[in-house]
Amino acid sequence: xxDPAVDRLCALLAIPSVSTDPAYADQMRAAAAWVAxxxxxxGFEPRVMDTAGHPCVTARxxxxxxxxxxxxxxxxxxxxxVQPPDPLDLWTTPPFEPTVRDGxxxxxxxxxxxxxxxCFLEALRTYRDAGEKLPxxxxxxxxxxxxxxxxxxxxxxxxxxxxxxxxxxxxSDTSMWDADPQRPVPAITYAMRGLVYxxxxxxxxxxDLHSGVYGGSLANPATQLVRVLGKLLDDDHRVxxxxxxxxxxxxxxxxxxxxxQLGFDEAGFLxxxxxxxxxxxxxxxxxxxxxxPSCDVNGLYGGYMGEGAKTVIPTFAGAKVSFRIPxxxxxxxxxxxxxxxxxxxxxxGCRWEITDHAGAWPAxxxxxxxxxxxxxxxxxxxxxxxxxxxxxxxxxxxxxxFKKTLGLDTLLLGFGLNSDNIHSPDEHFALDRFQLGVxxxxxxxxxxxxxR
Amino acid sequence: xxDPAVDRLCALLAIPSVSTDPAYADQMRAAAAWVAxxxxxxGFEPRVMDTAGHPCVTARxxxxxxxxxxxxxxxxxxxxxVQPPDPLDLWTTPPFEPTVRDGxxxxxxxxxxxxxxxCFLEALRTYRDAGEKLPxxxxxxxxxxxxxxxxxxxxxxxxxxxxxxxxxxxxSDTSMWDADPQRPVPAITYAMRGLVYxxxxxxxxxxDLHSGVYGGSLANPATQLVRVLGKLLDDDHRVxxxxxxxxxxxxxxxxxxxxxQLGFDEAGFLxxxxxxxxxxxxxxxxxxxxxxPSCDVNGLYGGYMGEGAKTVIPTFAGAKVSFRIPxxxxxxxxxxxxxxxxxxxxxxGCRWEITDHAGAWPAxxxxxxxxxxxxxxxxxxxxxxxxxxxxxxxxxxxxxxFKKTLGLDTLLLGFGLNSDNIHSPDEHFALDRFQLGVxxxxxxxxxxxxxR
Numbered sequence: 001x002x003d004p005a006v007d008r009l010c011a012l013l014a015i016p017s018v019s020t021d022p023a024y025a026d027q028m029r030a031a032a033a034w035v036a037x038x039x040x041x042x043g044f045e046p047r048v049m050d051t052a053g054h055p056c057v058t059a060r061x062x063x064x065x066x067x068x069x070x071x072x073x074x075x076x077x078x079x080x081x082v083q084p085p086d087p088l089d090l091w092t093t094p095p096f097e098p099t100v101r102d103g104x105x106x107x108x109x110x111x112x113x114x115x116x117x118x119c120f121l122e123a124l125r126t127y128r129d130a131g132e133k134l135p136x137x138x139x140x141x142x143x144x145x146x147x148x149x150x151x152x153x154x155x156x157x158x159x160x161x162x163x164x165x166x167x168x169x170x171x172s173d174t175s176m177w178d179a180d181p182q183r184p185v186p187a188i189t190y191a192m193r194g195l196v197y198x199x200x201x202x203x204x205x206x207x208d209l210h211s212g213v214y215g216g217s218l219a220n221p222a223t224q225l226v227r228v229l230g231k232l233l234d235d236d237h238r239v240x241x242x243x244x245x246x247x248x249x250x251x252x253x254x255x256x257x258x259x260x261q262l263g264f265d266e267a268g269f270l271x272x273x274x275x276x277x278x279x280x281x282x283x284x285x286x287x288x289x290x291x292x293p294s295c296d297v298n299g300l301y302g303g304y305m306g307e308g309a310k311t312v313i314p315t316f317a318g319a320k321v322s323f324r325i326p327x328x329x330x331x332x333x334x335x336x337x338x339x340x341x342x343x344x345x346x347x348x349g350c351r352w353e354i355t356d357h358a359g360a361w362p363a364x365x366x367x368x369x370x371x372x373x374x375x376x377x378x379x380x381x382x383x384x385x386x387x388x389x390x391x392x393x394x395x396x397x398x399x400x401x402f403k404k405t406l407g408l409d410t411l412l413l414g415f416g417l418n419s420d421n422i423h424s425p426d427e428h429f430a431l432d433r434f435q436l437g438v439x440x441x442x443x444x445x446x447x448x449x450x451x452r
Numbered sequence: 453x454x455d456p457a458v459d460r461l462c463a464l465l466a467i468p469s470v471s472t473d474p475a476y477a478d479q480m481r482a483a484a485a486w487v488a489x490x491x492x493x494x495g496f497e498p499r500v501m502d503t504a505g506h507p508c509v510t511a512r513x514x515x516x517x518x519x520x521x522x523x524x525x526x527x528x529x530x531x532x533x534v535q536p537p538d539p540l541d542l543w544t545t546p547p548f549e550p551t552v553r554d555g556x557x558x559x560x561x562x563x564x565x566x567x568x569x570x571c572f573l574e575a576l577r578t579y580r581d582a583g584e585k586l587p588x589x590x591x592x593x594x595x596x597x598x599x600x601x602x603x604x605x606x607x608x609x610x611x612x613x614x615x616x617x618x619x620x621x622x623x624s625d626t627s628m629w630d631a632d633p634q635r636p637v638p639a640i641t642y643a644m645r646g647l648v649y650x651x652x653x654x655x656x657x658x659x660d661l662h663s664g665v666y667g668g669s670l671a672n673p674a675t676q677l678v679r680v681l682g683k684l685l686d687d688d689h690r691v692x693x694x695x696x697x698x699x700x701x702x703x704x705x706x707x708x709x710x711x712x713q714l715g716f717d718e719a720g721f722l723x724x725x726x727x728x729x730x731x732x733x734x735x736x737x738x739x740x741x742x743x744x745p746s747c748d749v750n751g752l753y754g755g756y757m758g759e760g761a762k763t764v765i766p767t768f769a770g771a772k773v774s775f776r777i778p779x780x781x782x783x784x785x786x787x788x789x790x791x792x793x794x795x796x797x798x799x800x801g802c803r804w805e806i807t808d809h810a811g812a813w814p815a816x817x818x819x820x821x822x823x824x825x826x827x828x829x830x831x832x833x834x835x836x837x838x839x840x841x842x843x844x845x846x847x848x849x850x851x852x853x854f855k856k857t858l859g860l861d862t863l864l865l866g867f868g869l870n871s872d873n874i875h876s877p878d879e880h881f882a883l884d885r886f887q888l889g890v891x892x893x894x895x896x897x898x899x900x901x902x903x904r
Contacts, residue, residue: 193664197761206726212645212846213870215776216689216746217737218727223685223749226771230682233675237668274658275670278800285669294668297675298764303751304772309649309809311774311846312750319678320756322763324667348730357761394664394763418665 005122005438006105006431008038010098012080012114013107019054019081020148028054028144031080035121035142042124044140049160051152054081054144060137060163067133071449075139075166075408077398078117078173079146082109083423090425104428111420115429116172117142119415119437126442135449139166146398149358154401161405168371169402170444172437174414177262177388181432186379186440188372189412191290191391192399193324194362196334197298199355200225201318202347208303209313219348222303222317228345229319232295236281239295239323241337249328251283251291259286262388290391293334294324318353324393331359360397365409374447375411381447382440387413413444457574457890458557458883460490462550464532464566465559471506471533472600480506480596483532487573487594494576496592503604506533506596512589512615519585523901527591527618527860529850530569530625531598534561535875542877556880563872567881568624569594571867571889578894587901591618598850601810606853613857620823621854622896624889626866629714629840633884638831638892640824641864643742643843644851645776646814648786649750651807652677653770654799660755661765671800674755674769680797681771684747688733691747691775693789701780703735703743711738714840742843746776770805776845783811813852817861826899827863833899834892839865865896 017031018024029048032055036046039059046059057080063069085095085108093099098107109115120140127134141164143153157164178185204221205214234240266285270276279288288294302317304310323334335356342352366372367389379387392412402408415437421427469483470476481500484507488498491511498511509532515521537547537560545551547560561567572592579586593616595605609616630637656673657666686692718737722728731740740746754769756762775786787808794804818824819841831839844864851862867889873879 195664195763197763199761204727209725210846210875211746211748211750211774212647212776212844213741214725214727215748215774215845216731216740216744217729217845218722218725219730220748222752222771223747226678226681226749226752227685228682229678230680233679270670273661273666273670275656275666276801277669278671279668288668289665292668294663295675296663296667296672296765297678297755297769298663298762299755299757299766300674300678300752300769300771301757303749305751305753309651309772309774310750311647311649313748314751317749317752319674319752320761322663322667322761324664349728392664393667393669394662423662 005118005125006434008122009105009115009118009434012118013098013109014096016096017081017144018084019145021084028081032057032144035080038121039140042121042128051156053152056144056156057140057142058163059140061134065134066137067135068449070452071136072168072451073137073139073166074445074448075141075164075169076120077141077169077171077402078120079113079143080117081144081147082112082114083147087425092426100431103432104430105434106426106428108427110427110429111416112422112427113146113173115434116415116437119172119434120170120441122438123441123445126438135445138445139164150398153398154405157401157405164406166406166408168448169408169410171396171399171410171412172414172441173396174392174412175416175418176414176433177390179417179430179433183385184383184436185385185388186383186413186415186436187388187390188375188379189390189392189414190367190372191327191364192362192395193326193393194329194331194360194400195322195324195395195397196331196338196359197320197322197357198338199318199320199357200342201316201353203316203351203353205313205315208315211311211313214313219350220313221350222314224347224350225302225317225319228342228347229297229321237279239293241341243337244293244334247329247333248293248326251287256287258389259290262390289393291326293326293329296322298322324395325362327362327364329362331361335359360395361400363396363399363403363410365411369409370451371409371411371448374451375413375444378440378444378447381443382436413440457570457577458886460574461557461567461570461886464570465550465561466548468548469533469596470536471597472536480533484509484596487532490573491592494573494580503608505604508596508608509592509594510615511592513586517586518589519587520901522904523588524620524903525589525591525618526897526900527593527616527621528572529593529621529623530572531565531595532569533596533599534564534566535599539877544878552883555884556882557886558878558880560879562879562881563868564874564879565598565625567886568867568889571624571886572622572893574890575893575897578890587897590897591616602850605850606857609853609857616858618858618860620900621860621862623848623851623862623864624866624893625848626844626864627868627870628866628885629842631869631882631885635837636835636888637837637840638835638865638867638888639840639842640827640831641842641844641866642819642824643779643816644814644847645778645845646781646783646812646852647774647776647847647849648783648790648811649772649774649809650790651770651772651809652794653768653805655768655803655805657765657767660767663763663765666765671802672765673802674766676799676802677754677769677771680794680799681749681773689731691745693793695789696745696786699781699785700745700778703739708739710841711742714842741845743778745778745781748774750774776847777814779814779816781814783813787811812847812849815848815851815855815862817863821861822903823861823863823900826903827865827896830892830896830899833895834888865892
């Protein structure tokens with residue numbers, strides 16, 4: 001690896017582009033301008049395009065930049081915004097002063113997603129540095145709102161769908177299967193779960209009441225909230241919403257067997273976070289995460305939350321409740337099932353206030369496409385072994401939009417690790433994975449070109 | 453009523469004796485000293501006695517102060533401390549600047565409990581002012597920690613049980629049945645529910661996790677907390693703890709009929725707080741509040757509680773859970789039933805942290821005692837009609853200690869109202885109720901003396 005690439009990544013990481021906090025608006029523009037400059041340095045004529053929120057950076061190869069005018073067209077998507085760095089006191093070195101320790105680069109955004117975005121942008125740069133044309137047409141789309149919900153991106157894609165037209169999307173925002181430096185195994189993620197997320201607030205009496213005077217004579221919204229949500233899962237840990245499993249695709253035996261071959265370290269995965277396997281009967285941990293829906297209470301609030309005792313019947317109580325839904329499930333249908341079910345419960349005259357935090361569709365790409373084959377070959381070339389073909393339990397909402405609006409499958413080829421502390425203090429990215437990422441994306445462009 | 457009594461009450465109310473906040477320590481001493489001064493003015497030689505917390509004021513008649521050395525002995529209990537006045541901006545006039553509007557005296561503590569304590573202390577003063585001896589031996593015990601749990605009072609009573617020896621306890625800290633000025637109906641409260649209160653915190657993974665990556669594969673403590681606590685009540689709103697109802701005394705038909713005669717305004721009681729009847733099947737609202745146990749979730753906390761969505765599996769979640777238990781139930785037994793039941797639930801390896809916030813025993817006094825008869829006669833004398841004999845759903849923990857340590861029944865003869873805004877802004881006490889309270893307590897001493 002050439003040191004200048006690391007220096008450039010450090011320069012981008014030094015810009016505190018926190019999208020969720022309006023105080024960083026200038027830094028957001030600075031980061032977008034920096035990305036545009038980098039693309040300019042690789043021969044592009046990038047544009048920083050306004051949205052209703054933070055700008056998008058786009059760039060497109062001219063025919064003169066591409067070796068073969070008939071080559072496939074690749075759309076690369078990433079984001080230049082980062083999570084807030086709090087809590088600052090838990091960082092070993094400041095989050096916006098990139099620091100290398102033991103072969104790892106520590107900074108907010110090092111892995112999510114500046115480091116991974118730079119794997120691709122530096123791959124483009126390697127062609128420029130070598131005086132070579134690019135093997136494919138490339139469109140780059142780097143947004144600034146991924147960490148706050150990408151709300152302006154779907155309309156942006158809709159509005160610019162002609163300019164974004166391509167044959168396949170490439171995203172580098174996922175994890176490797178195994179990062180052992182002696183035996184790295186990159187992963188290609190071919191499916192992600194979608195998301196349905198609600199705030200459910202139950203309103204009861206018009207004011208906080210004394211639980212001695214009123215206890216037992218009226219509906220306590222905290223008690224009723226718990227009673228209702230407690231029924232969402234049965235004792236086999238299956239969601240009880242009527243019709244919930246109707247659209248869940250059964251896991252076929254070939255795929256199940258393929259996952260078994262991955263040698264997933266269940267004990268290590270759960271043991272690392274102090275947990276034991278627990279979930280829907282009849283499925284392994286990997287199967288539960290990748291192919292089965294889940295239901296989680298993400299937050300609880302209401303009544304007295306302080307130390308000690310306060311004998312209150314609260315005027316309201318609420319919960320954050322979410323579902324992860326695998327391919328073939330429809331977030332709108334699940335949302336409707338949940339809302340109908342909630343309203344069908346007897347809560348003694350309490351009133352529901354339900355906020356639907358815009359669901360996300362699950363995404364899946366064909367594993368037998370030429371693009372997937374190209375990605376496999378690219379990984380084999382640079383890491384010396386085939387990639388793991390994996391699903392992911394989490395959600396990148398925009399992947400479904402690429403399918404819906406642009407009609408494109410997405411190659412999710414990532415070099416992160418679950419242990420990169422993304423969204424947490426001491427986020428980092430290993431330099432050897434950065435190097436592997438740059439090389440693999442450069443190779444990917446060659447392999448995609450070879451599909452013609 | 454003589455205006456000096458109101459002036460004296462205002463002087464006590466002007467002292468911000470907030471027991472829970474150490475910043476008010478000097479004011480607590482000032483309030484105790486004020487109470488002692490008042491008693492001195494009635495011929496007592498009071499003592500301000502230190503405890504591990506705020507001081508208790510005690511005073512005892514000498515034989516020379518009492519008309520008949522063989523007269524019964526009355527122990528009067530009350531408290532000079534008050535709730536914090538927050539939120540200050542919701543008070544019409546400042547909480548420690550007592551103000552009369554429309555016949556009501558507004559101030560923190562006006563009803564709970566300074567106004568009611570002064571009903572009794574001013575009753576003592578009427579004898580002094582009239583140059584008469586008291587009809588009974590009287591011991592006064594005014595504590596300063598009722599609003600923060602009376603933690604130092606039970607050992608104080610144990611330690612001073614000889615000096616506190618009496619025949620009956622009188623407390624003025626409860627409500628009237630009907631305060632219509634044209635037709636006031638005071639109440640004698642002969643039973644109160646006890647209390648069992650827990651903080652139950654469920655610890656799961658060693659850190660907050662991403663609900664996409666981990667959702668469905670391990671036990672989410674927020675989900676499991678809700679699932680477990682949701683089973684605490686069945687669909688008939690009965691508590692499901694094994695053995696829970698074993699000690700609940702059935703409501704006898706005579707008592708039930710007596711309550712029906714009270715003409716309780718169920719629709720008004722619940723309608724005033726925007727609620728509808730809801731609770732254990734087979735019981736009226738009054739029966740539920742007075743004679744049946746209840747179970748309430750008083751607070752919920754954990755995970756993401758802010759606006760919007762955060763897809764977290766929290767490392768812990770918790771709830772405040774309490775039970776009100778009618779006469780014959782044992783708080784220690786209920787606590788053990790709850791703890792055993794909680795620990796018997798499968799929570800997938802999550803770990804419970806259960807804090808028992810010291811339960812309180814229920815209390816009941818015989819309704820056919822000479823003291824009760826004396827109290828009835830006193831009310832008839834001053835209000836022109838018999839008192840309502842009522843129970844109370846709430847708890848005054850110390851009542852059970854008077855029974856246990858001193859062997860005494862308590863006459864709960866109160867002049868408050870549920871609408872007095874105790875613990876809330878604009879707390880108040882109507883001057884006509886203050887007057888009735890003074891007169892009735894003065895008469896009560898005569899009627900207790902007449903039981904000999």
